[in-house]
Amino acid sequence: MRIVVASTPDAVAAEAARLVLDRVRQRPDLVLGLATGLTMVPFYRALLVRKAREHVSFDGLRIFALDEYRGGRPEQPGSCRGFLERHVLQQLDVPSGQIHLLDGLAPDAEAECARYEELMARTGGIDVQILGIGGNGHIGFNEPGSSLESRTRLAPLSQATRQANARQWGGDPQAVPSEALTMGIGTILSARTCLLLAFGAGKAAAVQSAIEGPVTASVPASALQRHSDTVFLLDEEAAARLSRRE
Numbered sequence: 274m275r276i277v278v279a280s281t282p283d284a285v286a287a288e289a290a291r292l293v294l295d296r297v298r299q300r301p302d303l304v305l306g307l308a309t310g311l312t313m314v315p316f317y318r319a320l321l322v323r324k325a326r327e328h329v330s331f332d333g334l335r336i337f338a339l340d341e342y343r344g345g346r347p348e349q350p351g352s353c354r355g356f357l358e359r360h361v362l363q364q365l366d367v368p369s370g371q372i373h374l375l376d377g378l379a380p381d382a383e384a385e386c387a388r389y390e391e392l393m394a395r396t397g398g399i400d401v402q403i404l405g406i407g408g409n410g411h412i413g414f415n416e417p418g419s420s421l422e423s424r425t426r427l428a429p430l431s432q433a434t435r436q437a438n439a440r441q442w443g444g445d446p447q448a449v450p451s452e453a454l455t456m457g458i459g460t461i462l463s464a465r466t467c468l469l470l471a472f473g474a475g476k477a478a479a480v481q482s483a484i485e486g487p488v489t490a491s492v493p494a495s496a497l498q499r500h501s502d503t504v505f506l507l508d509e510e511a512a513a514r515l516s517r518r519e
């Protein structure tokens with residue numbers, strides 16, 4: 274595991290964008306897993322700016338979304354699909370047939386998750402997975418207590434996560450769906466490279482537990498200690514509790 278600390282969220286986002294673009298240049302048909310959430314806003318901004326400046330084509334890329342709220346309609350600003358479309362997908366030259374999203378409205382969630390796992394496997398697996406982290410240590414929507422071997426599935430969202438994400442659902446935690454379809458922790462660990470971004474003091478405790486604590490289902494992000502190519506990209510506030518930075 275590698276830890277990169279930069280002074281501001283924008284500096285972290287720029288470094289993450291640089292890493293992704295380097296990988297796309299090496300492998301134009303890269304399979305990229307994308308997350309949503311406030312952390313991703315400066316990252317997608319930096320990615321789009323740098324991509325344009327450096328004339329990197331994304332037309333060979335394959336994209337998979339990390340998760341989706343159960344019942345989240347695409348036109349709802351809080352839905353992962355809506356978020357990704359607004360912040361990154363509409364501005365990218367990735368053909369729509371190469372963009373794969375979980376359908377939060379699928380009548381059979383289990384079948385939808387199985388379809389997604391199968392599609393990822395057929396595509397050759399995720400090369401680079403972008404991740405944020407919840408204040409409770411979740412990755413994707415794998416809340417504390419999730420099996421470290423879990424695959425894509427329907428999972429319950431904790432009250433803490435519904436509260437934290439309420440701002441994207443009109444401010445009301447009850448308006449946030451109570452379940453989500455999410456790549457499992459095992460699915461995430463199957464990605465060849467994981468890039469986890471975290472900003473702000475509110476993430477410092479989760480970041481410290483993930484990096485320096487025991488590997489435990491109580492802190493899903495701690496599973497990344499078992500992954501051979503993970504980079505934590507942190508601003509100073511998110512890194513504040515770490516006793517080591519390398």
Ligand code: F6R
Pocket residue numbers: 307308309310311312313339340353404405406407408411412413414
């Ligand atoms: C969203 C996701 C979540 C977020 C996490 C942090 O697709 O997978 O794990 O990355 O909840 O969210 P923000 O960035 O809003 O603090």
